[in-house]
Amino acid sequence: MAIRKKVTILGSGAAGLTAAIYAARANLEPLVIQGLQTGGQLTITTDVENFPGFPNGIQGPELMEQMIAQAERFGTQYIYDNAESIDLSKRPFTIKTSSEEIITDVLIICTGASAKLLGLEAEQKLMGHGVSACATCDGFFFRDKKVFVVGGGDTALEEAMFLTRFATSVTIIHRREAFRASAIMVERAKRNTKVDYLLNSVLEDITDVSKGEVTGVKVRNIKTNELQELPADGVFIAIGHQPNTDLFKGHLPLDENGYIKTNGVHTDIVGVFAAGDVMDSVYRQAVTAAGTGCRAALEAQWLLEKEEAEGEMGKPEEAKAGAASSVRETAAADSLRS
Numbered sequence: 001m002a003i004r005k006k007v008t009i010l011g012s013g014a015a016g017l018t019a020a021i022y023a024a025r026a027n028l029e030p031l032v033i034q035g036l037q038t039g040g041q042l043t044i045t046t047d048v049e050n051f052p053g054f055p056n057g058i059q060g061p062e063l064m065e066q067m068i069a070q071a072e073r074f075g076t077q078y079i080y081d082n083a084e085s086i087d088l089s090k091r092p093f094t095i096k097t098s099s100e101e102i103i104t105d106v107l108i109i110c111t112g113a114s115a116k117l118l119g120l121e122a123e124q125k126l127m128g129h130g131v132s133a134c135a136t137c138d139g140f141f142f143r144d145k146k147v148f149v150v151g152g153g154d155t156a157l158e159e160a161m162f163l164t165r166f167a168t169s170v171t172i173i174h175r176r177e178a179f180r181a182s183a184i185m186v187e188r189a190k191r192n193t194k195v196d197y198l199l200n201s202v203l204e205d206i207t208d209v210s211k212g213e214v215t216g217v218k219v220r221n222i223k224t225n226e227l228q229e230l231p232a233d234g235v236f237i238a239i240g241h242q243p244n245t246d247l248f249k250g251h252l253p254l255d256e257n258g259y260i261k262t263n264g265v266h267t268d269i270v271g272v273f274a275a276g277d278v279m280d281s282v283y284r285q286a287v288t289a290a291g292t293g294c295r296a297a298l299e300a301q302w303l304l305e306k307e308e309a310e311g312e313m314g315k316p317e318e319a320k321a322g323a324a325s326s327v328r329e330t331a332a333a334d335s336l337r338s
């Protein structure tokens with residue numbers, strides 16, 4: 001038998017769990033479909049020093065365990081599975097996992113994004129132990145260290161320049177001669193004397209997995225085939241992010257990079273909200289994901305309250321469509337005022 005919910009949240013990262021805390025505390029008894037990465041991206045890192053409230057920092061997995069417990073305390077239910085299919089063509093919406101069907105008045109999508117990686121075994125094993133995919137998050141740990149950045153787009157150059165605030169040297173490894181980054185970014189990076197380049201080169205391996213820390217990199221020049229082994233303290237992989245939005249293709253508008261298009265946290269469909277990295281290609285931080293998760297839950301709550309007051313959910317489909325968009329506009333206006 002299908003599970004009937006007022007609010008269903010896809011994803012258990014910072015955005016999904018914050019949305020769950022707010023929805024649960026509003027007595028909406030939300031259901032979180034956790035996905036296969038319970039706790040989201042922060043579970044693959046170690047120290048998190050920029051999430052407010054932890055002056056001595058906190059381990060990523062521990063922070064997420066606390067959020068899960070906090071949402072559970074107020075009545076959140078969890079399903080450990082991926083959402084495999086959705087039907088957003090009519091409200092209430094239908095979501096299917098491998099074993100459950102969920103019918104929900106509101107859907108909050110928080111399926112996040114994944115940093116693209118090179119696929120090296122060492123990269124996985126040393127993630128959070130000298131390997132990172134986020135300079136804003138981890139740059140601070142590389143004070144007076146020697147670091148390498150892999151990539152050739154704007155993000156790679158931005159990350160490299162940010163890292164020069166801490167590291168003694170920052171070397172960009174890029175597989176081509178020319179950068180994909182904008183001319184202005186290339187120019188800025190070239191003016192920064194702390195940034196070096198290994199062009200026409202690929203990162204072949206990172207040492208030393210047996211020590212559990214980064215001690216060096218193996219870099220091959222693809223023109224000469226020469227392999228260099230260089231000492232290193234850190235490696236930042238900056239080759240882009242992949243939003244987890246395959247499920248929503250054809251159901252919701254996505255931008256050219258696959259992120260869900262939103263107006264604030266509203267999608268094009270009344271009753272479907274999106275929060276966190278799945279709709280934010282710019283900030284991509286736990287605290288910003290939590291912030292949009294909070295907004296989505298409040299918008300959901302206000303929408304349901306309005307509809308309940310106006311008896312909307314009981315009306316036939318055709319009548320609801322027009323009325324629902326005015327509900328959304330009012331909810332958005334309300335949120336701007338508050």
Ligand SMILES: Cc1cc2nc3c(=O)[nH]c(=O)nc-3n(C[C@H](O)[C@H](O)[C@H](O)COP(=O)(O)OP(=O)(O)OC[C@H]3O[C@@H](n4cnc5c(N)ncnc54)[C@H](O)[C@@H]3O)c2cc1C
Nearest residue numbers: 011012013014015035037040041083112137276277284286
């Ligand atoms: C190595 C690393 C270190 C980082 N360090 C920091 C830091 O120090 N500070 C900081 O602020 N930020 C840091 N970040 C960024 C931070 O982790 C993200 O900004 C944050 O996790 C985004 O939260 P989210 O909830 O939007 O998505 P995510 O954390 O990506 O969570 C997505 C969730 O969606 C679920 N999901 C995916 N597909 C489905 C599906 N089909 N059905 C159901 N569920 C699904 C997943 O299982 C997961 O639970 C770091 C990121 C990385 C990779």
